[in-house]
Amino acid sequence: MTGTTATGRLTALGRAELTLLVRNRTAVFVALLMPLLMIVAMKSSLEQVDLGGTGLSVGGLALTGGLGIVLLQVVYMNLVASYVARREELVLKRLRTGEVSDREILTGTALPSVLLAFAQCALMVAVGGLAFDLGAPERPELLLGGLVLGAVLMSALAAATSALTRSVQTAQLTTLPLFMVSLLGSGLFLPLEIFPDLAASLCELLPLTGVMTLVRAGWLGPGAGDDVLGAALTALAWTVLAVFAVQRWFRWDPRR
Structure with a gap:
């Protein structure tokens, strides 16, 4: 990659990572089908939840929650x-011996997953909105901002979590806590309005809650109790913490 530009290096890294992703059938299945299956499953469950007073419909909650599932x-x-x-295949270590910077390595590795997530979200907004009769997003700038911020946050948290993960097999365990906490407490499918005040206040501080507030406000319109600015600041604060953790603890050498 000698003499190439940063854009060229990122493109090359992203293309190589996309090739590896496509060859991994399990990863492709999870990326493409699991979010859709989660939406169908949660929509059936949400029909049993009393959403009175939240200002949300089952369809709106299921689809906006689906966007959060895509990010996760x-x-x-x-x-x-x-x-x-x-890391374990020594790919990261070899890349660092060239002119590619650490930031470019991490970003290039993340590009295919982020672009795939954006494509799924766009399809979900277009097709899902028609299927569930939600219409076009009311505040598209908030929706786009929430998705972009969410992608950056999830990428940084992924890099930070990898430092705690010994192997690809154990990644299913180390990612489970954030997945479950976000699923139950960040407003993906259970609106915080149905929680007791103290529990709702604590859930507002979770990593993905701010992102989901922006996403839901962008698609369905800000609710009476939505603090869009506070949600953005919470998500930004978690992003800064995650980036600091990556700079401090990310591992480039195999854990053997």
């Missing part, structure tokens, strides 16, 4: 496994 599964969980696999 396609970006976060998939990237943890990718970073660990490249």
